Amino acid sequence: MRVQFKTEGGFAYLPGLSKPVTIDTDRLTPEEAGKLERLVEAAGFFGLPATSDQPRGGADFRTYTISISSSGRDHTVRIVEPVEDPQVQALVDYLGEKARDSRAGPRSRDSY
Amino acid sequence: MCRQIKQRHSVFCVLPPQILRRVAENGTVEQREVALQTLATDSTYRTLRAVRLAAPVTTPAAVAVADQLQRTISNARNTQNLPGIVARAEGASATGDPAVDEAYDGLGDTYEFYREMLDRNSIDDQGMPLNATVHYSRNYDNAYWDGRRMVFGDGDGALFNRFTVAVDIMGHELTHGVTEFEAQLVYSHRSGALNESLSDVFGSLVKQYRNGKQAAEDADWLIGEGLLAENVQGVALRSMKEPGTAFDDPVLGKDSQPGHMDDFVNTNDDNGGVHINSGIPNRAFYLAATAMGGFAGEKAGPIWYAAMRDPRLKPNSGFRRFARLTAVNAWNLFPDGEEHRIVQDAWRQVGVMI
Numbered sequence: 001m002r003v004q005f006k007t008e009g010g011f012a013y014l015p016g017l018s019k020p021v022t023i024d025t026d027r028l029t030p031e032e033a034g035k036l037e038r039l040v041e042a043a044g045f046f047g048l049p050a051t052s053d054q055p056r057g058g059a060d061f062r063t064y065t066i067s068i069s070s071s072g073r074d075h076t077v078r079i080v081e082p083v084e085d086p087q088v089q090a091l092v093d094y095l096g097e098k099a100r101d102s103r104a105g106p107r108s109r110d111s112y
Numbered sequence: 113m114c115r116q117i118k119q120r121h122s123v124f125c126v127l128p129p130q131i132l133r134r135v136a137e138n139g140t141v142e143q144r145e146v147a148l149q150t151l152a153t154d155s156t157y158r159t160l161r162a163v164r165l166a167a168p169v170t171t172p173a174a175v176a177v178a179d180q181l182q183r184t185i186s187n188a189r190n191t192q193n194l195p196g197i198v199a200r201a202e203g204a205s206a207t208g209d210p211a212v213d214e215a216y217d218g219l220g221d222t223y224e225f226y227r228e229m230l231d232r233n234s235i236d237d238q239g240m241p242l243n244a245t246v247h248y249s250r251n252y253d254n255a256y257w258d259g260r261r262m263v264f265g266d267g268d269g270a271l272f273n274r275f276t277v278a279v280d281i282m283g284h285e286l287t288h289g290v291t292e293f294e295a296q297l298v299y300s301h302r303s304g305a306l307n308e309s310l311s312d313v314f315g316s317l318v319k320q321y322r323n324g325k326q327a328a329e330d331a332d333w334l335i336g337e338g339l340l341a342e343n344v345q346g347v348a349l350r351s352m353k354e355p356g357t358a359f360d361d362p363v364l365g366k367d368s369q370p371g372h373m374d375d376f377v378n379t380n381d382d383n384g385g386v387h388i389n390s391g392i393p394n395r396a397f398y399l400a401a402t403a404m405g406g407f408a409g410e411k412a413g414p415i416w417y418a419a420m421r422d423p424r425l426k427p428n429s430g431f432r433r434f435a436r437l438t439a440v441n442a443w444n445l446f447p448d449g450e451e452h453r454i455v456q457d458a459w460r461q462v463g464v465m466i
Contacts, residue, residue, distance in 0.1 A: 008381050009382050009386075011254055012336065013387040014365060016365020017271075057257075057292050058288075059292075060254065060257060063383075082192060
């Protein structure tokens with residue numbers, strides 16, 4: 001399974017932080033791969049609409065774009081926060097964490 | 113308005129503001145109360161301006177117009193459940209939680225700025241309660257306005273600190289409410305960049321107001337100072353004075369805001385670059401404000417505010433329409449002054465020809 005995740009918008013929107021992050025389950029440990037696959041399944045990802053409803057008014061909310069290719073299925077979803085479905089939110093949270101880990105590098109809090 | 117005052121005090125309704133002010137200062141407790149109520153319910157800009165001009169700085173309490181500030185700060189306790197648990201209601205004392213207390217103070221400062229400098233009573237100009245939620249989610253690197261409340265994250269700590277750390281952030285989010293109420297600028301592409309710029313403009317003015325109505329030439333014109341974590345190479349999120357110079361960091365990248373139409377960024381990301389191209393109208397405001405001199409909330413602020421509320425500003429208006437309206441309103445507000453020329457020149461310097 002190949003997952004691409006991108007965050008756009010928000011008060012602190014910076015193009016540098018908005019580059020897509022790609023995760024390939026072939027490159028993860030079996031445990032991590034399983035975790036991601038379960039999150040995708042629980043979110044009902046392949047059945048989600050391609051775009052969510054726009055919020056009524058509002059500004060500085062972020063938009064998440066998730067593209068997943070798996071066993072011949074391809075699907076892309078654009079979600080505007082706040083995310084209604086807690087299972088979808090769990091997937092977004094996980095991918096957001098991975099994106100932060102891949103960017104923060106030597107400056108992540110864990111390394112102090 | 114005078115229907116709200118009891119019949120036997122109706123004489124107060126015919127008194128001009130200067131006399132009401134004297135009563136507010138020197139009358140009996142009951143007389144002062146009624147005078148203040150009368151002043152409060154006459155919301156014409158002229159009246160309040162007269163009160164403000166007549167009020168000597170030594171007695172601010174006596175002429176304080178009855179406040180309709182109504183803040184509620186809630187704590188989402190690192191969940192995504194909104195609104196969260198009430199942490200501090202209007203009038204309550206400081207809690208010791210910096211996010212709660214900063215939000216409370218920042219909302220108050222924003223309300224006071226709008227009330228004093230622009231004669232506006234909260235987001236809807238009718239005393240709309242100001243609600244904010246802090247500690248939203250985990251490692252949440254954002255603050256947003258959802259149409260009814262402000263929501264603030266704690267930041268991840270490595271790149272961003274908590275989003276209540278700078279008062280201009282709160283001014284920025286609240287101003288989205290004002291813009292939504294007045295101009296409904298569509299939040300995408302050019303109208304969206306204008307929408308974003310208005311939030312940066314008035315957010316900055318709240319900060320300068322809180323710094324003692326600091327002069328434009330003394331202000332730093334930075335948005336989100338203190339937001340970037342300690343080891344990040346940058347001073348702020350954005351610079352209105354010099355778009356593109358706020359940060360240059362290995363992880364964040366380089367600040368990519370343009371300051372001139374020649375560098376306008378055509379993109380579909382970020383709703384058409386609303387946080388990017390806002391640099392251009394931001395710089396126009398900075399140029400106008402510094403050329404006028406003094407605290408920008410006295411002239412440039414009211415001019416921009418009048419343009420925002422001008423019925424000729426449409427939800428899909430772009431930079432040029434707005435720029436023209438700032439020049440027209442500068443003339444209306446200051447018919448014998450240089451302000452309309454300064455405004456026109458400021459826009460030309462950023463490549464918007466009017």
